[in-house]
Ligand SMILES: NC(=O)C1=CN([C@@H]2O[C@H](COP(=O)(O)OP(=O)(O)OC[C@H]3O[C@@H](n4cnc5c(N)ncnc54)[C@H](OP(=O)(O)O)[C@@H]3O)[C@@H](O)[C@H]2O)C=CC1
């Protein structure tokens with residue numbers, strides 16, 4: 107097996123916003139051909155994957171668990187928590203928000219478990235997909251990396267608690283960033299800018315800002331400090347945003363999302 111493919115058959119349970127995006131990424135990157143992909147949903151072929159010849163569709167999660175070598179769980183967290191798969195010793199990878207590695211053991215019974223997080227930007231290879239998988243074999247780690255390399259960037263994290271952090275921070279795309287963009291567009295419109303002009307302008311701003319920061323090793327704080335040092339119009343705005351509590355507001359929002367993850371992952375009463 108080269109280190110950029112998934113051996114045997116991949117079984118995907120859930121093919122919605124995230125599962126569909128990951129499936130698209132895997133096919134686009136050639137990590138899994140359609141003929142080695144089984145997808146499980148309750149209502150049959152869904153989204154762009156429905157048009158791909160060769161994919162096997164099923165409504166039976168057990169068929170996936172027993173007929174595939176690697177399982178990828180991308181269904182809603184509470185539906186996932188209710189699953190009980192006779193997965194034997196198969197590799198089980200989950201991208202379900204908040205579902206813990208311990209819950210994956212209850213769901214699948216497999217000792218080969220990966221708790222991961224990704225986002226729908228996987229479709230275009232632009233996702234960030236961290237994973238937590240203590241004790242994973244080198245071969246399973248290579249398969250996990252092949253899956254998430256196809257989706258964008260990936261890192262293995264040392265603590266499971268970080269998976270809730272990343273579910274909050276990088277799980278939603280455009281997510282919280284869209285909220286900031288909305289605030290900026292609404293400000294421009296409040297100053298008389300036509301809605302579509304404001305929308306285009308803010309979209310271009312976020313395209314440029316995202317590219318600039320993604321192509322740089324510099325942390326965002328360095329860009330902010332550069333503008334503060336420049337002491338121009340932006341510096342005045344940054345000072346006002348800081349005085350208005352923007353950092354605390356962002357932290358409170360992300361913490362609320364992380365807390366929701368902990369609720370999902372809490373043991374049943
Ligand atoms: N959307 C996002 O931006 C992100 C989502 N996630 C996580 O990804 C997972 C999937 O979310 P998302 O793709 O948004 O959800 P969607 O609602 O878009 O898709 C859910 C998919 O799961 C299928 N499904 C639901 N219940 C079952 C079941 N019992 N058995 C088999 N298939 C089932 C649905 O098909 P059908 O109804 O036909 O069964 C559908 O294909 C979640 O755990 C979420 O936390 C993580 C990060 C980002």
Ligand SMILES: O=C(O)[C@@H]1CCC=N1
Pocket residue numbers: 203273274277278279
């Ligand atoms: O909002 C959600 O629940 C999903 C998980 C992370 C991003 N979107």
